[in-house]
Amino acid sequence: MSRTIRVDDDVFVELQSMAEPFVDTPNSTLRKLLGLPSSETPTSGPAGTSQRDQSLTPLLADGRLGAGQRLVWKRRNLKQEHHAVVLSTGELRLDDGSVHSTPSGAASMIAGNQQNGWRAWTTEDGVPLKDLR
Incomplete structure (x- = not known):
């Protein structure tokens, strides 16, 4: 309630x-x-979607990601490639040194508008974060 x-x-x-x-x-x-x-009860997100834990902490806890691992966002249309490092806290540090608590927060900061970081970021092997959930 x-x-x-x-x-x-x-x-x-x-x-x-x-x-x-x-x-x-x-x-x-x-x-x-x-x-x-964080709230255990899903909250309503944009367009009535359900939000779940958006941090990388669960992926670190069970070994799907590791501290120090690099992530890549290839923006083909803009001919840009961005990198982030997964921190032991579950946060992402971008090349500019800024630290973000979620993949979407990091991607949104780079783009200057709202982005789905789970779809944007991949491992260096090309595996999207959304597939690691």
Whole structure:
């Protein structure tokens, strides 16, 4: 069950500054701040889709990915190739040094608009992250 809370404008602005764009919701940001685990109950995402854990942590935990492993995003139409390194925390570090908690957050930062990082990023062997789930 979800509830409605009201916050002052300055509180909302601060929440937004702590959130990863296109990834975090006010609820997920508050969960992180309060040290609570991510919600077990799927929430409604864009166009009514269901959201699940978007981090790489489960893939690291069972060995499908390893810390230090490089990921590649080949943007053929733009003739660009981007790289990221999987950190032991489940985050991704891009070539520019920025760190992102989800593949989609990393891809969105590069593109400047919302991207599905699970479809964009592959292992160096060409296996899409979505196939590792």
